[in-house]
Amino acid sequence: MGYNSHPARLSNASTQDNSNTMAVIRFILGRIILFFNWLFSPRSLARPADAQARVDRLTDNLKLYHYEACPFCVKVRREMKRQSLNIELRDVKRTVSAKEELLAGGGRLKVPCLRIERDDGGTEWMYESSDIITYLHKTLATAPAA
Ligand SMILES: N[C@@H](CCC(=O)N[C@@H](CS)C(=O)NCC(=O)O)C(=O)O
DSSP states (O other): OOGGGOHHHHHHHHHHHHHHHHHHHHHHHHHHHHHHHHHTOOOOOOOOHHHHHHHHHHHTTEEEEEOTTOHHHHHHHHHHHHTTOOOEEEETTTOHHHHHHHHHHTSSOOSOEEEEEOTTSOEEEEEOHHHHHHHHHHHHHTOOOO
């Protein structure tokens, strides 16, 4: 049997082919998600400047770790847009330091993840898009009216 036709080598090559195919499919799906997100972009809530400033203060302690084309991240970002929440975004795919922060702080390379700096100085790392959206709604509910 020739060197290149060894069964283990063939199996490695086919695993590599499969993972390349999956990467291409993921890329195409991601672009489709981004296209539809752009096409059906939600309308942003317009607040008076002082009310928006109060909301900005409430979300100042938050950062969203995300991938641009992850559907769960898109879901959270759409809600942020709907509610006009100016939360800093940290792209874990494009920024090495963001990936390192997420791994070191949250412990898992999974997105979306909301980093919450609490008033007592502690930091919470919240995974799960639905939990993040619920948290954002609760945070908004605490915005002082005037
Ligand atoms: N149930 C989670 C799903 C999140 C998820 O699967 N995110 C993917 C990217 S689209 C991920 O980070 N996968 C890496 C992993 O699970 O380790 C949510 O709703 O946030």
